[in-house]
Amino acid sequence: MQFDATLLKTIPRTEDVVSFLFPRPDGFDYLAGQYIFVELEIGEKKVRKPFTISSSPTNKDIIEFTKKLTGHEFSDALLSLQAGDTAGIEGPFGKMTYSGEYDKIALISGGIGITPMISISRYCTDKGMDTNIVMISSNKTEQDIAFRDELDTMQKRNPNLKVVHTLTRASEEWEGCRERVCESMILREIPDYRERTFYICGPPPMVEAVKEILYQMNVDKSKVKYELFTGY
Ligand SMILES: Cc1cc2nc3c(=O)[nH]c(=O)nc-3n(C[C@H](O)[C@H](O)[C@H](O)COP(=O)(O)OP(=O)(O)OC[C@H]3O[C@@H](n4cnc5c(N)ncnc54)[C@H](O)[C@@H]3O)c2cc1C
Known part of the structure; x- marks a missing residue:
């Protein structure tokens, strides 16, 4: 599906890291973990990039994606959007999805x-599913942890969700x-x-490293799903 969406907030x-929220049009169906292409007009040209939908399919009103700001052209153009401005959206795409297939x-x-992990966690929590989830979220510093408060709240709401944060440049x-x-x-x-079935997402070197670790641990390849944020 392809449509012009008006930025809500x-x-x-x-x-x-900033989330961008748009109204979800009728008929736009997606699975937790999927992504969209977002297209902006920058000067004379149209530029499009893929972003995972960070909202949950249970949210019928909103489509949200969440961007790490880079200070580059597309990033700045997104950041300059005001409520009421439009962006082109096409999707959904992607196979790293969860809709209840695994316990x-x-x-x-x-x-x-x-971003896909937030969508999957929101989905399972909103639906009251008994999917047992362990999330390991790796960041550089405490300030870099996106959705931290929401994950804390979600863990209280959802006894089947355990979140582990790990920091590679932690303060003392x-x-x-x-x-x-x-x-x-x-x-x-x-x-x-x-x-367990594993879902891995992040910069390509990190995803490749974690995949290798799991394969070395004799986790079957069919139980390892991943999305590479290429272009980063
Ligand atoms: C399936 C999929 C899903 C994705 N989902 C998300 C998501 O949910 N959130 C998200 O933030 N991103 C996501 N991405 C990545 C996203 O599409 C963009 O590639 C990313 O956000 C960077 O885009 P940008 O325009 O800000 O930076 P770009 O201009 O594309 O730059 C990316 C990186 O390249 C280097 N670089 C590029 N140009 C220069 C330059 N002139 N000088 C120095 N270094 C440079 C820098 O290291 C920079 O950080 C996803 C990618 C894929 C494939």
């Missing part, structure tokens, strides 16, 4: 790769994990990893 998630899943994200005060996602972290935080 933006929500800052961190200093350099136990593990969501592993690097940085802005959290940080009491949580400080490792990159590695085998010992998976063994510790996801001891039943053999029973």
Whole structure:
């Protein structure tokens, strides 16, 4: 489906991560984890880039995507949109989806790769599903954790959701994990990893590294789904 959407509002998630919210048109159906192309007119040209839908399919009113700001042309053009401005949207696309097929899943994200994981977590929580979810979200610093408050609240609402934050450049005060996602972290935080289907998303090197770790741990390739945020 292809349509022009009018920006409703933006929500800052961190200093350099912003969500963009648009009305969801009738007939726009998608699965948690899918992405859209967003097209903007920049000067004389039209530029389009893919963004995961961070809202949940259970939200009938809104489509949200969430962008890590880079200071580059497209990023700045998005940021300059005001409520009432339009952007072209096409979608949905993508196969890294969850709609209830597995009882136990593990969501592993690097940085802005959290966007499909938020959609999946919101979806399962909104629907009151008993899907058992372990999310490992890796960021550089505490300030970089997008959706942190919402994830805290979601964990209270959803007893089947466990969120583990790990920081690679943590301050001295940080009491949580400080490792990159590695085998010992998976063994510790996801001891039943053999029973789970994995979803991995983030910058390509991170996704490749986590995939390799899981394959080394004899997790079957059919149980590892991933999305590479190429172009980053
Ligand atoms: C399926 C899919 C889903 C995605 N979902 C999301 C999402 O949910 N959220 C999100 O934020 N992104 C997502 N992305 C990535 C997104 O499409 C963009 O590629 C990304 O946001 C960067 O776009 P940009 O225009 O801001 O930066 P670009 O201009 O494309 O730059 C990207 C990077 O390239 C380098 N670079 C480019 N130009 C220069 C330059 N002139 N000088 C120095 N370095 C440069 C920089 O390292 C920069 O960070 C997704 C990608 C895919 C494929």
